[in-house]
Amino acid sequence: MITPSPTQLQPEVWQKELAQAVSDPAELLKILELPPDLLESVRRAARSFPLRVTHHYLSLIRHADPADPLLRQILPLDAENHFVKGFTTDPVGDHAAALGAGILHKYAGRALLITTGACAIHCRYCFRRHYPYGQDNAVRHWDSMLQTLRTRPQINEVILSGGDPLSLSDQRLAQLVLDLEQIQHLKRLRIHTRLPLALPSRITSNLLKTLSDSPLHCSIVLHCNHPNELAEQLRIPLNRLRQGSITLLNQAVLLRGVNDSLDTQVSLSERLFEFGVLPYYLHLLDPVAGAAHFAVPDELPAQIALGLENALPGYLVPKIVREIPGTASKTPLHRWSNPHSGATSCGATD
Numbered sequence: 001m002i003t004p005s006p007t008q009l010q011p012e013v014w015q016k017e018l019a020q021a022v023s024d025p026a027e028l029l030k031i032l033e034l035p036p037d038l039l040e041s042v043r044r045a046a047r048s049f050p051l052r053v054t055h056h057y058l059s060l061i062r063h064a065d066p067a068d069p070l071l072r073q074i075l076p077l078d079a080e081n082h083f084v085k086g087f088t089t090d091p092v093g094d095h096a097a098a099l100g101a102g103i104l105h106k107y108a109g110r111a112l113l114i115t116t117g118a119c120a121i122h123c124r125y126c127f128r129r130h131y132p133y134g135q136d137n138a139v140r141h142w143d144s145m146l147q148t149l150r151t152r153p154q155i156n157e158v159i160l161s162g163g164d165p166l167s168l169s170d171q172r173l174a175q176l177v178l179d180l181e182q183i184q185h186l187k188r189l190r191i192h193t194r195l196p197l198a199l200p201s202r203i204t205s206n207l208l209k210t211l212s213d214s215p216l217h218c219s220i221v222l223h224c225n226h227p228n229e230l231a232e233q234l235r236i237p238l239n240r241l242r243q244g245s246i247t248l249l250n251q252a253v254l255l256r257g258v259n260d261s262l263d264t265q266v267s268l269s270e271r272l273f274e275f276g277v278l279p280y281y282l283h284l285l286d287p288v289a290g291a292a293h294f295a296v297p298d299e300l301p302a303q304i305a306l307g308l309e310n311a312l313p314g315y316l317v318p319k320i321v322r323e324i325p326g327t328a329s330k331t332p333l334h335r336w337s338n339p340h341s342g343a344t345s346c347g348a349t350d
Ligand SMILES: *Cc1c(COP(=O)(O)O)cnc(C)c1O
Pocket: 097, 104, 105, 106, 107, 110, 111, 112, 159, 329, 330
């Protein structure tokens, strides 16, 4: 739940929609006309990581189809409770990269802030489902986080991540951006978000103004996994962001039963471009406990890479990467499939 800040008495449209997000498994099954005998297993799986989905996102899901690629991303399943070797609660070494509460510094020049644990939808494969957001978010420890950034001139880009940073109010975000602008060595600001896909109304005039007026170069990295997530309602808001000189990129995760075919990946890249967004990364699933049923066969990433290169112009081919703890960047496909070319060890922690 969003608690309005004192200066904001009336919740905005997107905040009302967010407050109406569906978290009751029975309601979900009813809206989507899914078999009622699913109820017990959905309830069980939702106990450790609650169900959460907006009505907008639900409107993009086919009814009575348990295999719908958007449904699979938000539907709690019994498979989440199966223990699978190698799938852990800190798969990407975040705890080791923490500079302080809610701030991760893994890569040269870039610091990632966990701004909030809140999200508009709960994606079942999420690698942050086990992250201790309550104690460890940068907004709660904002002043000490700013101090940490001030004393590290080598950091020139700040990434607002989460949870979802756009679940913060416009007022709160404007204040965060203003504070970051005071730090001389920061040049770029990036927002990693899935929220516009769950709530197109989130792209408000105030948000647009905060980002386009900022002296920091701003980019938004959307997290869209499937072309069906790019609803018509997003066309105009994304266009306004671009007109405000905000760079729009996308990162997706390769997920079994969601986007694990070449056709889907080609359509995703093409539809992103139609909406003014360039594909940036296609991530391999992080081996997070509870998400093993989304893993794809080992040979698939290379097949998809080749297929995309053959089907699309270079600028519509996302870089296929995975996260290997202790390395200096995301590791591109050619490096992990050919280990002798050597992933370098991390140079960013200091
Ligand atoms: C992925 C990630 C980044 C961003 O990496 P880019 O290659 O710049 O997109 C930064 N910090 C952390 C901790 C990350 O996991």
